[in-house]
Each structure stands twice: as C-alpha cells, then as structure tokens.
Amino acid sequence: MKSEYKMTTLQDTQRLAEQLAKKLQGGDVIGLIGNLGAGKTTFVQFLAHTLGIKQTVNSPTFNIIKVYAIKNHKSKIKNLIHIDAYRLHSAAELQALGVEEYFVDPHVVTVIEWADRVKKILPKDAMMIKIKLKKNGERIFSATSTALSQPRAFFPLPQSSHGTCLQ
Numbered sequence: 001m002k003s004e005y006k007m008t009t010l011q012d013t014q015r016l017a018e019q020l021a022k023k024l025q026g027g028d029v030i031g032l033i034g035n036l037g038a039g040k041t042t043f044v045q046f047l048a049h050t051l052g053i054k055q056t057v058n059s060p061t062f063n064i065i066k067v068y069a070i071k072n073h074k075s076k077i078k079n080l081i082h083i084d085a086y087r088l089h090s091a092a093e094l095q096a097l098g099v100e101e102y103f104v105d106p107h108v109v110t111v112i113e114w115a116d117r118v119k120k121i122l123p124k125d126a127m128m129i130k131i132k133l134k135k136n137g138e139r140i141f142s143a144t145s146t147a148l149s150q151p152r153a154f155f156p157l158p159q160s161s162h163g164t165c166l167q
C-alpha cells in the first residue's frame with residue numbers, strides 16, 4: 001500500500017514525522033530516499049525530537065552512523081540509529097559495520113538516508129519513504145507501508161492534521 005503526502009511547509013513535515021514517531025516500535029527500520037536537499041535529515045530531526053531526543057541531530061554523512069539515546073523511561077525504544085549511506089559504495093559496506101544487529105534489536109529504531117543505495121541488506125518489511133522536491137518548492141512524500149497483512153499499518157496517517165494526503 002502506498003500513501004502520498006504533499007508538504008508545503010516545514011510544519012507539514014514536522015506533523016507527519018510526529019504522527020509516524022508515535023506509531024514506531026523497537027525493531028522498525030525506515031528508509032528515506034530522495035535527492036540532495038530533498039528533506040531527509042529534516043524529517044529525521046523531527047522524528048528524533050518527537051522521540052524525546054534533545055541533542056542536535058545532524059546528517060551523519062562523514063560518520064555514516066550516529067546513535068542517539070532515548071532517555072524517556074516510558075519509551076520502550078532506547079536508541080535511534082541514524083545512518084547516512086550517501087558515501088557508501090555498496091550495501092556490503094554497511095553490512096560490514098554490523099548494522100543488521102540494529103535491525104533486529106527490539107529497543108532500537110533505525111532510520112537510513114539514501115536507503116536506495118543499501119536496499120539489499122534492509123529488512124523486507126522496512127518502511128520506505130520517497131521524498132521528491134518539486135520546482136515549486138512542494139515536497140511529495142510517498143510512503144510504502146508494510147503489507148496489509150502485517151499487524152500494524154503505518155500509513156495512511158490521518159489526513160486532516162498535516163499537509164494534504166493525495167491518496
């Protein structure tokens with residue numbers, strides 16, 4: 001199932017990230033796909049903020065992986081892992097860094113920028129979000145949710161509280 005959202009402002013993106021963050025559980029993997037400047041890191045920053053991370057979240061382009069602790073006692077998610085695959089040449093390179101341990105950790109949510117570059121090693125039920133920046137400045141977020149047979153469907157999120165749901 002695919003859902004599309006039209007974002008005109010930063011606030012639209014913030015609201016979508018907030019709604020998604022509330023549905024996340026440990027072991028979830030989110031892949032972000034989009035050109036330079038599409039808004040991938042911005043989305044992660046809003047997700048991190050909603051999960052209770054107070055540190056500044058920057059693109060981990062040079063470090064590849066950044067680990068953020070979630071100190072909220074009520075949250076079962078203990079870490080947000082932020083990966084930027086921009087500088088990687090293959091999925092194997094990321095695999096060599098041991099990331100698959102994160103994918104199966106019930107206390108971890110992993111979010112990956114440039115996920116299309118490392119698709120091979122991502123779990124089959126990873127949620128993929130494509131971000132397209134249009135010439136008029138609008139951003140179209142297309143999210144492929146896990147199959148409807150899965151116990152949780154992330155998308156579509158309610159239409160009224162963010163941007164415009166196109167579908």
Ligand SMILES: Nc1ncnc2c1ncn2[C@@H]1O[C@H](COP(=O)(O)OP(=O)(O)OP(=O)(O)O)[C@@H](O)[C@H]1O
Pocket residue numbers: 007008009010011012013034035036037038039040041042043059113139
């Ligand atoms: N929904 C939005 N509305 C308006 N501006 C936005 C929105 N999303 C992102 N931006 C702006 O676009 C710029 C680029 O965003 P960002 O760094 O998140 O892109 P990116 O996809 O991570 O880029 P890169 O591929 O270089 O890592 C930033 O200045 C950010 O504030």
Ligand SMILES: [Mg+2]
Pocket residue numbers: 040041042059113
């Ligand atoms: Mg980025």
